Amino acid sequence: MLIAQLSDPHLRPAGELYRGLVDSNAMFAAALDQLDRLDPQPDLVLLSGDLVEEGTEAEYAQAASLLARLRAPILAIPGNHDSRDGFRRCFAHHPHLPASGPLHFAADGFGPLRVLGLDVTVPGAHHGEMDAAAYAWLEARLAEQPGRPTLIMMHQPPFASGIPFIDPYRCHHGERLAAIVARHPSVERILCGNLHRFMQLRFAGTLLMTAPSTTTALALRLSPDAEPASYVEPPAMLLHHWRKETGLVTHLMPIGTFRGPLPFF
Template sequence: MLIAQLSDPHVREPGVRYQGVVDSNRMFAQALAHLDTLDRRPDLIVLTGDLVDHGRPAEYREVRRLLAATTTIPWLAMAGNHDEREAFRAAFHDQACLPREGPLHFCVDDHPVRIVAVDSCLPGLHHGQVDAAALAWLHDTLARQPNKPTLLMLHHPPFMSGIPYLDAYRCMDAEGLEAVVRAHPQVERVLCGHVHRSMLRRWAGTVVCTAPSTTTEICLQLHPDAAPASVVGPAGCLLHLWDPVHGMVSHVSHIGAFEGPYPFA
């Protein structure tokens, strides 16, 4: 099974640019089109949050239009801190796995790899947290299929990256989450968005992958006094390839036109 992970498109109303600078809608359309150029078509797209920038219904209408216009690959969407929970629920009312009230946790068990999403968002805040009720839901959900390979989706990374202006917005107080995940070794990956960069970390007995954004890239600055900064590009996505014999391998796939291909490897 091949799973494509797109994250943080920050779609705006038609004609409006993200942060007044970037045509995030066009870049999201390009990211979706990119998946159709791959030599193996993904079986599923997962969208790991911040689908829109302000949580407005008009932004969600544009997300749905872009998804309908550019891809026929099945997809699953989860919310990020820039999404508004009830507007998200209304926009994706036809995503049958979404609960009708409360946090937007869900589980999809229709594929060779199980997809579990935990809503780590705190309405009105940029950082994340997984409370006791969410931990209990996650434990019970994972316990129902202890032998099936599972991807856990979480918008906020549960670790320190070393980038000061990102670490202030991570998933806070993650010890309880770590304990639950560690108790369920079938979790092959924890897939996150939020940070607009690709990062890897060994955590809770598994691997956490953060996806690049389909729009801006947040700058890699490790000085503790570094000021927030972003650049436009390179946009990218992650591809997670599951094989029942060889397990899971994750790749970064850059989006754009590049020189080549040349006949060597």
């Protein structure tokens, strides 16, 4: 089973630039081109939040237009820049999304891996929150199929990255998530977005990863007084490859056209 994870495209209405500087729509289209060239094709595409920048209907119309070309099914969760209502309307044809409230979902029918979408966004705020309701929902879902390999997808990661200007926007009360995951060894990965960089760490006995943005990269500045900044670095996506004999292998895949293929050496 091959799963592609795209994150934080921050799409804009047709013809508009992200922050007035970067063509996020064209960069996301390039990511979709990359997916189209993959052989084999992904069995599933995950979108880990901040699909659009301002949560407007025009942005979601642009998102729907771009995503219509994907051949693989899509599972998506909102980020802090999304509007839950607009997001819900954009993915109204996705029966796994609830009709009201947080956009948690449990997806069982796409292959050997189960995917749980955990919506930790707080409307009107940029940080995430692992509140009591999210805790209860996740505990119940993991208890349903305790032996099945499972991915948890959420937007804000529940840890401090060391980049001071983004860490206030992490998922608060990450210790609640850790307590649940530690009791469920079937959790293969926790997959996040929000940080616009690839990061990996051990978390509650499993691996937690953040996907890079298809648009800009957050400046890797670790000084406590670092000034906030972003760069137009080479964008990338994550490819999660599940095989029974090896389990889940994750690849960081740059987006673009590069010299090659060259002779193997």
